[in-house]
Amino acid sequence: MxxxxxxxxxxxxxxxxxxxxxxxxxxxxxxxxxxxxxxxxxxxxxxxxxxxxxxxxxxxxxxxxxxxxxxxxxxxxxxxxxxxxxxxxxxxxxxxxxxxxxxxxxxxxxxxxxxxxxxxxxxxxxxxxxxxxxxxxxxxxxxxxxxxxxxxxFEPVSIVYESGACCNCGCCSSICPLDAITVTADTLEIDEKTCIKCGLCFSTCPRSFSIEQVYNAIKKLDKKLKFSEKMGGYIETYTASTKVEEIKKVRQDGGIVTTLLQYLLENDLVDAIIAVRHSKEPWKPEPVIVTEVKDLYKTAGTKYANSPSLTIIDKAREYPRIAVVGVPCMMKAIYKASLFLNGFSFLKNIKYTIGLFCMESFSYENTKKLIKEKFEKDINELTKMNIDKGKFIINLKSGEELAVPLKEVQSYARDTCHYCEDLTSDYADISVGSIGSQAGFSSVVIRSEAALKVFKGAIKAGLIEAKNLAEVKPGQFLVEKIASTKRTKCKPVQLAPSK
Ligand SMILES: Cc1cc2nc3c(=O)[nH]c(=O)nc-3n(C[C@H](O)[C@H](O)[C@H](O)COP(=O)(O)OP(=O)(O)OC[C@H]3O[C@@H](n4cnc5c(N)ncnc54)[C@H](O)[C@@H]3O)c2cc1C
Structure with missing residues (x-):
C-alpha cells in the first residue's frame, strides 16, 4: 500500500x-x-x-x-x-x-x-x-x-526537463491543477500562460530534490522491515512463477506482475489498474487503465521503451482503489507525491504499487534503431525483447532467437536513466525483476504487510508457485550486486539555473 x-x-x-x-x-x-x-x-x-x-x-x-x-x-x-x-x-x-x-x-x-x-x-x-x-x-x-x-x-519542472534529468514519468502533468504540463515519452512542455507557478509539480518530481534520506530514515524506523543499503526496505524476497497457463503465453519472466494484478482484480481488492500495452506501433508502450482480467493479459511483457504512465493517474480518479505498475522513477514519483501532496484524491486512491526492476530504458526511436542496427531486423518482426545474463536478446516471429552483448546496446539507452540510483523499485510495495532468478521465474521483493498478504493470497489461490530467493542461485546476492553498481554509477542531477 x-x-x-x-x-x-x-x-x-x-x-x-x-x-x-x-x-x-x-x-x-x-x-x-x-x-x-x-x-x-x-x-x-x-x-x-x-x-x-x-x-x-x-x-x-x-x-x-x-x-x-x-x-x-x-x-x-x-x-x-x-x-x-x-x-x-x-x-x-x-x-x-x-x-x-x-x-x-x-x-x-x-x-x-x-x-x-x-x-x-x-x-x-x-x-x-x-x-x-x-x-x-x-x-x-x-x-x-x-x-x-x-x-x-519551487520552479516549474521545466527546470528539470531543461537539465536533461526528466524521466518523463508524467506525474507532474497529473498533479498540475490547470493541466498546463504536457508530458510524452520524449518531451515535457509547460504552457507558460496557464502555469500558476505553484511548484506542486516540483514537489512530486522524482528528479527535483532527493528524498533518499527521508526514505532511509522512515524505512529504518519500521521494525518489521529488513533494510538493505542496496535495495531498500523489505519484508521478504522470493523467486516465483505463475501457474496461470494464459499468462505463461504472454509473460516476460515469471508472469508475477500480471498474476498479482489478476488476483487484485478477481478478489475485489482494486477497481482498476494502470499498466502499459502496445500502442498501434508495436513495442511503443501506451499507458492504459484496465478493469478486466482479459485486458490485463494484453499488458503483459516488457516494452523496453519508456512509458509516461503517470500522465493518466488523474484520469483513473473515478476508481476508488487502484494499483499502478511502473519502473523505479514512477514509483518514486508516487511515493514523493504521497509524502508531500496528500490532499489529492487520485493519489489517495492508489492502494498498491508494483515496481519493476530497471537498469535503464530506451526511447522508442532508439529501440527501433537498435533493432535495425544491431540485428538488421525490423521491430515488427519481434515477439519478445529481453535482457538476460549480460545480453540483449530478441525473439522473432520466425522462431529465431538473436542476442548481442548488453554493452553494445547501452549507447541507445536514455541519458536520463543515468540520474537514477534505483534498480529494484525501492519505493514500491512489491518489486519484480528477472535478475537473481532462473528463466521462467521472477525475483520478488515484498516491501509492505499489505503486499505480503496479496502475495501469500495468490499462492494460496494456486495462482503462483514461490520459494525464498535465498534458496536459489544467483538469488539476492546478484540483485544486491547489480543494485549497488547502479547506485555507484548514478550521476547527481544539476538543475538548470532559472531564466
Ligand atoms: C524498461 C524496463 C527495463 C527493465 N530492466 C530490467 C533489468 O535491468 N533487470 C531486471 O531484472 N528486470 C528489468 N525489467 C523488468 C523485467 O523486464 C520484467 O518486467 C519483470 O521481471 C516482471 O516480469 P513478469 O513476467 O512478472 O511481468 P509480466 O507479467 O510480463 O508483466 C509486465 C508488466 O510490466 C508492465 N510494463 C511493461 N513495459 C513497461 C514499461 N515500459 N513501463 C512501465 N511498465 C511496463 C506491463 O504493463 C505489465 O504489467 C525491466 C522492465 C522495463 C519495463
Missing amino acids: VQTVKNVEFNSSSPAEIMEATYKAIENFQIRAFFEAKEDILKHGKFSEEEFYEILDAMIDAETERKIVLNRLIGQEPLFLEEIAALIQNFPPENVIRDVIYLKEQGYVDELVEVKTHTEIKKIKGEEKEVEVKEYFYRYQAKTLPEDFKEHF
Missing part, C-alpha cells in the same frame, strides 16, 4: 503555537499561488470546489506542521533525522522526517554531511582484498536566517 503520510490533529501543540504557525504557513508561496488561482482552477474544471478546498486544507496543514517542526528545531545542535523525530513528538515520526527535508528545500534547514572512511576485507574475483569504504552521515540543523530571508520557491 502506498505510504501516505498521516494527516494529523494539532492537539499536542498550544493554541498560540498553532496560530503562529498557521499565520506563517499561509505566507507560503505554494499555498498563495494555489489559492490565488482558485477562479482559474475551478473554471478549468479539473477539480470541484470541494476537491480544491481538500487540496488547499492539506497544503495548509502540512505547512503549519512544518512551521511547528521548524520552531522546535531552532536552537538545536545538528541532529540525525531519527533524533529529530524522537525529539518532536507532536507528530508521527514519518511526518517530522519528511518535514525536515522539505524545510531544507525551502531554505530553513541545513544538511550537514559527514564522511567517515574505514577499510574492509572484500572478495574481488576470488581474491581477498582490503578496500576503502566511505560512510555518509546526514545531520540537520535550523539555519540562522538573515532579516531579509525569503523562503525558497
Whole structure:
C-alpha cells in the first residue's frame, strides 16, 4: 500500500503555537499561488470546489506542521533525522522526517554531511582484498536566517526537463491543477500562460530534490522491515512463477506482475489498474487503465521503451482503489507525491504499487534503431525483447532467437536513466525483476504487510508457485550486486539555473 503520510490533529501543540504557525504557513508561496488561482482552477474544471478546498486544507496543514517542526528545531545542535523525530513528538515520526527535508528545500534547514572512511576485507574475483569504504552521515540543523530571508520557491519542472534529468514519468502533468504540463515519452512542455507557478509539480518530481534520506530514515524506523543499503526496505524476497497457463503465453519472466494484478482484480481488492500495452506501433508502450482480467493479459511483457504512465493517474480518479505498475522513477514519483501532496484524491486512491526492476530504458526511436542496427531486423518482426545474463536478446516471429552483448546496446539507452540510483523499485510495495532468478521465474521483493498478504493470497489461490530467493542461485546476492553498481554509477542531477 502506498505510504501516505498521516494527516494529523494539532492537539499536542498550544493554541498560540498553532496560530503562529498557521499565520506563517499561509505566507507560503505554494499555498498563495494555489489559492490565488482558485477562479482559474475551478473554471478549468479539473477539480470541484470541494476537491480544491481538500487540496488547499492539506497544503495548509502540512505547512503549519512544518512551521511547528521548524520552531522546535531552532536552537538545536545538528541532529540525525531519527533524533529529530524522537525529539518532536507532536507528530508521527514519518511526518517530522519528511518535514525536515522539505524545510531544507525551502531554505530553513541545513544538511550537514559527514564522511567517515574505514577499510574492509572484500572478495574481488576470488581474491581477498582490503578496500576503502566511505560512510555518509546526514545531520540537520535550523539555519540562522538573515532579516531579509525569503523562503525558497519551487520552479516549474521545466527546470528539470531543461537539465536533461526528466524521466518523463508524467506525474507532474497529473498533479498540475490547470493541466498546463504536457508530458510524452520524449518531451515535457509547460504552457507558460496557464502555469500558476505553484511548484506542486516540483514537489512530486522524482528528479527535483532527493528524498533518499527521508526514505532511509522512515524505512529504518519500521521494525518489521529488513533494510538493505542496496535495495531498500523489505519484508521478504522470493523467486516465483505463475501457474496461470494464459499468462505463461504472454509473460516476460515469471508472469508475477500480471498474476498479482489478476488476483487484485478477481478478489475485489482494486477497481482498476494502470499498466502499459502496445500502442498501434508495436513495442511503443501506451499507458492504459484496465478493469478486466482479459485486458490485463494484453499488458503483459516488457516494452523496453519508456512509458509516461503517470500522465493518466488523474484520469483513473473515478476508481476508488487502484494499483499502478511502473519502473523505479514512477514509483518514486508516487511515493514523493504521497509524502508531500496528500490532499489529492487520485493519489489517495492508489492502494498498491508494483515496481519493476530497471537498469535503464530506451526511447522508442532508439529501440527501433537498435533493432535495425544491431540485428538488421525490423521491430515488427519481434515477439519478445529481453535482457538476460549480460545480453540483449530478441525473439522473432520466425522462431529465431538473436542476442548481442548488453554493452553494445547501452549507447541507445536514455541519458536520463543515468540520474537514477534505483534498480529494484525501492519505493514500491512489491518489486519484480528477472535478475537473481532462473528463466521462467521472477525475483520478488515484498516491501509492505499489505503486499505480503496479496502475495501469500495468490499462492494460496494456486495462482503462483514461490520459494525464498535465498534458496536459489544467483538469488539476492546478484540483485544486491547489480543494485549497488547502479547506485555507484548514478550521476547527481544539476538543475538548470532559472531564466
Ligand atoms: C524498461 C524496463 C527495463 C527493465 N530492466 C530490467 C533489468 O535491468 N533487470 C531486471 O531484472 N528486470 C528489468 N525489467 C523488468 C523485467 O523486464 C520484467 O518486467 C519483470 O521481471 C516482471 O516480469 P513478469 O513476467 O512478472 O511481468 P509480466 O507479467 O510480463 O508483466 C509486465 C508488466 O510490466 C508492465 N510494463 C511493461 N513495459 C513497461 C514499461 N515500459 N513501463 C512501465 N511498465 C511496463 C506491463 O504493463 C505489465 O504489467 C525491466 C522492465 C522495463 C519495463
